Amino acid sequence: MNCVKCGTELPAIDGPGRPRKFCGEVCRKAATLEIRRLDGRISKLEAMESTYRFKGASLAGSVAVEIRRLEARLGDLLAAQEGDAEVAGHE
Numbered sequence: 029m030n031c032v033k034c035g036t037e038l039p040a041i042d043g044p045g046r047p048r049k050f051c052g053e054v055c056r057k058a059a060t061l062e063i064r065r066l067d068g069r070i071s072k073l074e075a076m077e078s079t080y081r082f083k084g085a086s087l088a089g090s091v092a093v094e095i096r097r098l099e100a101r102l103g104d105l106l107a108a109q110e111g112d113a114e115v116a117g118h119e
């Protein structure tokens with residue numbers, strides 16, 4: 029398992045507990061910022077995509093590819109934060 033944010037290899041945990049997804053608080057916070065940035069970026073790209081589609085431009089296809097790429101990254105980060113949320117103490 030590697031840190032979802034910076035890719036540093038994480039030490040294996042002995043005993044119970046879910047595996048960690050971030051190497052530390054810095055990366056967890058950085059991931060939150062990246063999630064916000066990705067969110068804003070995806071909104072803008074979606075607006076661009078519909079404009080291109082309206083004009084019939086072939087660019088709409090590559091914008092759609094970029095949107096899917098960003099959404100995949102966003103999904104990874106969100107899943108990692110959820111799986112690494114034992115600090116929040118719900119459950």
Ligand SMILES: [Zn+2]
Pocket residue numbers: 031032033034035036050051052055
């Ligand atoms: Zn990290």
